[in-house]
Amino acid sequence: MSAIAIEPSKTHKGENFPVASKLIAPQHRAAILAYYQFARGADDVVDNGLLSPQQKLDGLDAFEATLLGKSEAVAAAKPLRAILAAQKKLSPRHALDLLRAFRMDAVxxxxxxxxxxxxxxxxxxxxxxxxxxxxxxxxxxxxxxxxxxxxxxxxxxxxxxxxxxxxxxxxxxxxxxxxxxxxxxxxxxxxxxxxxxxxxxxxxxxxxxxxxxxxxxxxxxxxxxxxxxxxxxxxxxxxxxxxxxxxxxxxxxxxxxxxxxxxxxxxxxxxxxxxxxxxxxxxxxxxxxxx
The missing domain is CATH 1.10.600.10 (Farnesyl Diphosphate Synthase)
Incomplete structure (x- = not known):
């Protein structure tokens, strides 16, 4: 669906608070920015006034499927999936918890x-x-x-x-x-x-x-x-x-x-x-x- 394919509506620089600022060690910035991209993309889906609640839920399901390697549908989920695969100490738990909140927003x-x-x-x-x-x-x-x-x-x-x-x-x-x-x-x-x-x-x-x-x-x-x-x-x-x-x-x-x-x-x-x-x-x- 087109709502998933679009670029996130804003970057981490547009937030109220620092997101992976220069204070964060360089080796950690990629993971944090990948998580932000995932979160911002999913948030854009549930904030899209042109989508029905069911379309929003379907979009979030596509985010989850891409994150877990079951789909290639969502570009915004792929950087985080790659980070999770490379850093075995990290799990998808915190991204999946986030999707639960976005599903609440949808309905x-x-x-x-x-x-x-x-x-x-x-x-x-x-x-x-x-x-x-x-x-x-x-x-x-x-x-x-x-x-x-x-x-x-x-x-x-x-x-x-x-x-x-x-x-x-x-x-x-x-x-x-x-x-x-x-x-x-x-x-x-x-x-x-x-x-x-x-x-x-x-x-x-x-x-x-x-x-x-x-x-x-x-x-x-x-x-x-x-x-x-x-x-x-x-x-x-x-x-x-x-x-x-x-x-x-x-x-x-x-x-x-x-x-x-x-x-x-x-x-x-x-x-x-x-x-x-x-x-x-x-x-x-x-x-x-x-x-």
Whole structure:
């Protein structure tokens, strides 16, 4: 189908957060970029308004079949398949988990509560961080903090795009009980600006996201690879700043993304914040650091 054959709608450089930035060691970048290409291509299928739900599911099945070597239909899945074949320590698990989330996107347009949204994030966001950690040979003990940080980034993205998702795809990630509790309705997302009720709802979700970011801030010190530790510190700071922007601006009316200059500035803040931890590691005797 044509939706599978097209190039992904954007590259890793267009994301809110670093994807295989220069902080990542060169030997790991190809695997991360292959995973990103797979994810972006599959995401484009479920976001294609010209496709029916069944066509979207069929497209995602083609992604899975190509990834597992049962088909050659999807070009965007082949680089990751090659990486998995070459690096036996990696499995398709995190890509398959991602496809589960995309299948939800194909048929599910509403979320009843925060727990339902977190279940979605467990498949749409957490696998991304886990794959990057696996590429670096990190311990699974890092997964809880990574899951929290990735889920925070996912919710931030949902809140940034809440109006566009509703208008273009009739997809609403804001939990229904959060809207109802604030006295807001889904139709408020079609407005030119957030109503006081919708604003109250968003503020409550932003507060919950801040708790996820706080839990995710534990990740950089847990990561053994120094370069990845810096990368995760940058991502944590960017998440913190993006969440603050959502507090300050109206996603229905205002620009709520970081510009390149601002993103670079906050990336530097993230690096600086992690330097004490990095210096402590470098000062440790090699035998102790290996424990």
């Amino acid at each position: 599910k347009h509403r979320y009843a509560n925060w727990d339902e949204l977190m279940d979605y994030c467990a498949h749409s966001a957490a696998p991304v961080g886990r794959f990057v950690l696996d590429v670096h040979g990190e311990s699974e003990a890092t997964w809880p903090a990574s899951d929290a940080l990735c889920s925070a980034l996912q919710v931030i993205n949902h809140l940034q795009d809440c109006a566009a998702d509703y208008r273009n795809l009739d997809r609403v990630y804001i939990p229904g009980d959060a809207l109802a509790g604030a006295g807001a309705c889904i139709g408020a997302l079609a407005g030119d600006k957030a109503s006081p009720q919708l604003r109250a709802c968003l503020d409550g979700l932003i507060a919950k996201t801040a708790t996820l970011i706080e839990a995710g801030a534990a990740l950089p010190p847990q990561v053994r690879d120094l370069r990845l530790s810096l990368e995760t510190a940058v991502i944590a700071k960017l998440a913190q700043r993006l969440n603050q922007i959502l507090r300050e601006r109206d996603p229905l009316r205002d620009e709520v993304h970081l510009g390149k200059a601002a993103a670079l500035g906050w990336a530097c803040v993230g690096v600086a914040s992690s330097l004490p931890n990095i210096l402590r590691r470098l000062a440790r005797p090699a035998w102790k650091a290996a424990q």
